[in-house]
Amino acid sequence: MPFSSTYLFQGLSESRLQRLNEVAKEFKAVKGQWLFQENNSADRMYVLKSGAVEMLTRVNDDFELPVSIIRSPGRCFGISSLVPPHKYSLSARCAEDAVLFEIQRKDLQQLTQGDSTLGYTIMANLAQHLLDRLKETRQELKIHFKTLFRLMHS
Amino acid sequence: MPFSSTYLFQGLSESRLQRLNEVAKEFKAVKGQWLFQENNSADRMYVLKSGAVEMLTRVNDDFELPVSIIRSPGRCFGISSLVPPHKYSLSARCAEDAVLFEIQRKDLQQLTQGDSTLGYTIMANLAQHLLDRLKETRQELKIHFKTLFRLMHS
Numbered sequence: 001m002p003f004s005s006t007y008l009f010q011g012l013s014e015s016r017l018q019r020l021n022e023v024a025k026e027f028k029a030v031k032g033q034w035l036f037q038e039n040n041s042a043d044r045m046y047v048l049k050s051g052a053v054e055m056l057t058r059v060n061d062d063f064e065l066p067v068s069i070i071r072s073p074g075r076c077f078g079i080s081s082l083v084p085p086h087k088y089s090l091s092a093r094c095a096e097d098a099v100l101f102e103i104q105r106k107d108l109q110q111l112t113q114g115d116s117t118l119g120y121t122i123m124a125n126l127a128q129h130l131l132d133r134l135k136e137t138r139q140e141l142k143i144h145f146k147t148l149f150r151l152m153h154s
Numbered sequence: 155m156p157f158s159s160t161y162l163f164q165g166l167s168e169s170r171l172q173r174l175n176e177v178a179k180e181f182k183a184v185k186g187q188w189l190f191q192e193n194n195s196a197d198r199m200y201v202l203k204s205g206a207v208e209m210l211t212r213v214n215d216d217f218e219l220p221v222s223i224i225r226s227p228g229r230c231f232g233i234s235s236l237v238p239p240h241k242y243s244l245s246a247r248c249a250e251d252a253v254l255f256e257i258q259r260k261d262l263q264q265l266t267q268g269d270s271t272l273g274y275t276i277m278a279n280l281a282q283h284l285l286d287r288l289k290e291t292r293q294e295l296k297i298h299f300k301t302l303f304r305l306m307h308s
Binding site for chain 1: 219221233236237243270273274278281285287288291295296298299300302306
């Protein structure tokens with residue numbers, strides 16, 4: 001089952017994983033290929049099967065700021081597609097040739113509408129992931145804050 | 155209904171809001187009173203009825219870094235109680251005398267276990283809130299990054 005290690009789908013029964021598998025489409029992407037750009041409409045999420053994808057953001061159109069690199073099979077991204085206003089908050093580009101699954105937002109919505117336990121599990125997993133990312137980002141902010149403080153008082 | 159404007163409970167029916175109301179306990183807190191400290195076990199969430207609460211974090215035990223101030227009635231906080239590992243990620247202290255509702259984690263868990271639609275709605279609202287906070291925090295990080303970049307190249 002390709003999604004058994006995907007954090008978003010942790011705790012789902014085999015039959016629910018199977019239903020997700022049925023709406024997922026496998027495809028290949030090449031190194032350097034953009035999967036989506038920040039601020040664009042988030043219509044689908046992705047699960048990595050193999051290869052690597054980098055998540056990044058642009059600072060003032062001046063330069064790219066890398067946020068993370070996704071290498072673990074089963075890792076998902078494009079989760080802004082699950083949450084209003086459904087706009088990607090980062091850009092995603094293949095760092096290596098990759099094999100991916102894509103799941104359309106409308107297909108996932110259809111599944112969760114008919115099965116609130118599925119919806120609850122996915123949303124609870126998503127909330128946990130986002131809280132972890134928020135804590136990490138706050139931690140980075142603290143480090144920058146301290147560096148800035150030191151520079152300005154040195 | 156005290157929770158009709160609480161973002162976490164948006165989209166819930168009157169009867170579900172009523173059930174939440176039944177497990178909530180109203181209490182008063184005075185200016186300067188700590189409601190919880192970061193890294194402590196997160197056993198309850200809070201909804202503000204009146205007054206003000208500041209959310210903050212400590213940097214290296216050297217100084218307090220304010221994160222936000224909560225003034226809008228109906229605003230909730232202590233949401234780490236809803237997500238494993240159930241540890242507060244920030245501290246909360248009354249910035250003014252306040253009236254609050256507290257909801258025990260175990261009571262909320264009991265409600266959602268018997269009603270996955272309730273659980274789904276709350277978790278979907280939470281995920282949306284956390285994604286917004288994550289975007290804001292990343293934005294702050296970008297600003298710090300740019301300031302640092304300028305300072306180091308000036």
